[in-house]
Amino acid sequence: MIRREFLMALDEILELPPGTLQGPEELEGFAHWDSTAVISFMALADSNNGVRLAPREMSSCETVDDLLRLAKVDV
Amino acid sequence: MHAAIRAIEYHLPENTISTADLAAQFPDWSAEKIDAKTGIECRHIAATDECASDLAVAAAQKLFTSGACSPQDIDYVLFCTQSPDYFLPTTACLLQDRLGIPTTAGALDFNLGCSGFIYGLGLSEGLISSGQASTVLLLTAETYSKFLHPRDRSVRTVFGDAAAATLLVATNVREPLIGPFIYGSDGAGGPNLIVPTGGSRQPRTEASAREYEDATGNVRSGDSLFMSGPEIFNFTLSAVPASVDRLLAKSGRTLGDIDLFVFHQANRYMLDHLRKRLGIPPEKFYVFMKDCGNTVSSTIPIALKSAMMEGRLPEGSLAMLVGFGVGYSWGATLMRSTEMTSLLPSKSPGLISDP
Numbered sequence: 001m002i003r004r005e006f007l008m009a010l011d012e013i014l015e016l017p018p019g020t021l022q023g024p025e026e027l028e029g030f031a032h033w034d035s036t037a038v039i040s041f042m043a044l045a046d047s048n049n050g051v052r053l054a055p056r057e058m059s060s061c062e063t064v065d066d067l068l069r070l071a072k073v074d075v
Numbered sequence: 076m077h078a079a080i081r082a083i084e085y086h087l088p089e090n091t092i093s094t095a096d097l098a099a100q101f102p103d104w105s106a107e108k109i110d111a112k113t114g115i116e117c118r119h120i121a122a123t124d125e126c127a128s129d130l131a132v133a134a135a136q137k138l139f140t141s142g143a144c145s146p147q148d149i150d151y152v153l154f155c156t157q158s159p160d161y162f163l164p165t166t167a168c169l170l171q172d173r174l175g176i177p178t179t180a181g182a183l184d185f186n187l188g189c190s191g192f193i194y195g196l197g198l199s200e201g202l203i204s205s206g207q208a209s210t211v212l213l214l215t216a217e218t219y220s221k222f223l224h225p226r227d228r229s230v231r232t233v234f235g236d237a238a239a240a241t242l243l244v245a246t247n248v249r250e251p252l253i254g255p256f257i258y259g260s261d262g263a264g265g266p267n268l269i270v271p272t273g274g275s276r277q278p279r280t281e282a283s284a285r286e287y288e289d290a291t292g293n294v295r296s297g298d299s300l301f302m303s304g305p306e307i308f309n310f311t312l313s314a315v316p317a318s319v320d321r322l323l324a325k326s327g328r329t330l331g332d333i334d335l336f337v338f339h340q341a342n343r344y345m346l347d348h349l350r351k352r353l354g355i356p357p358e359k360f361y362v363f364m365k366d367c368g369n370t371v372s373s374t375i376p377i378a379l380k381s382a383m384m385e386g387r388l389p390e391g392s393l394a395m396l397v398g399f400g401v402g403y404s405w406g407a408t409l410m411r412s413t414e415m416t417s418l419l420p421s422k423s424p425g426l427i428s429d430p
Contacts, residue, residue, distance in 0.1 A: 034291035035303075036304065039344070055303065
């Protein structure tokens with residue numbers, strides 16, 4: 001899955017209009033960045049990139065790009 | 076002799092809470108979102124004065140009323156719960172008395188959650204194949220609702236209360252009908268699904284009852300159940316596929332040999348992900364949680380009963396059962412389906428033999 005597709009999938013997880021996220025956005029600003037969103041992103045990374053994300057590592061991510069790096073998506 | 080499941084009955088408490096009710100209480104989560112994430116429309120909730128043992132009694136009485144067996148036939152009671160009546164005495168002993176089971180029967184409690192049914196089957200097969208018992212009443216019952224903080228949506232949307240009664244009888248067959256078994260435990264995950272206080276380690280105090288709000292707006296106290304959904308999901312991704320592989324290797328089977336997969340009914344999102352990751356076709360993967368939610372140790376017997384009623388487990392078919400959760404604890408086994416007297420209540424109980 002390429003970067004653009006990951007961003008679109010993350011738009012859906014965060015209940016944002018398609019095409020909203022570009023990468024530098026801070027996660028803290030999103031009302032729907034909660035435990036269900038974290039799980040959805042973990043599932044996305046596992047299904048598409050075969051990457052198992054540790055919740056503790058994810059909690060240190062500040063921006064969308066930090067998340068993508070963790071999921072081994074080219075930023 | 077080996078154990079065979081002869082009948083399963085379950086009981087759900089009368090009070091319910093719907094997804095629409097929860098969406099009204101938690102406006103940030105729509106009914107559609109709760110449904111998409113959990114696959115649950117309705118959860119049954121025990122009354123204030125209703126214990127897990129009361130639910131277990133109702134499930135066992137259904138079993139006796141169905142004609143599958145009488146209390147006099149039971150020579151061992153296994154009670155799986157994390158909501159016992161008391162620290163002591165053993166709730167299974169109280170159940171022996173309440174159900175009119177002979178005083179010559181053995182009875183014990185075991186404290187497990189979502190893996191409990193698999194462990195109960197393993198204990199039953201051990202008791203029966205070693206000749207210690209011939210008719211085991213395996214009861215699973217939970218009232219997690221009593222541990223949940225009313226303002227913690229992360230858990231209130233998922234858990235429901237229930238009990239299941241499974242009758243296992245000695246069967247004169249050469250090969251086990253239930254087994255082999257694989258198990259796993261990892262106490263390092265204990266803090267990720269826990270009721271921290273109320274036991275010996277941390278008594279309940281005024282301080283532990285103090286409420287706090289987490290970063291995403293869920294409210295709880297030290298006295299209520301805490302679940303880290305992401306950590307549990309991570310554990311599941313690690314434990315379940317590996318357990319399926321271990322069980323297939325141990326049994327000399329392939330995924331294609333299995334007619335029906337019945338996993339612990341955690342939530343639909345998790346089950347969908349596991350099914351796809353394991354490459355299991357949807358028609359072989361049984362899901363049953365819409366009307367009862369995640370009932371902890373009772374999800375597998377409730378789903379099994381439903382699958383049987385729908386004719387999804389015809390005689391001779393092979394099911395894979397996988398339980399996983401709090402502890403962490405997990406286990407898996409295979410079950411060869413036999414004729415279920417729960418569906419044929421006129422049949423008298425007794426030993427069943429190879430044709």
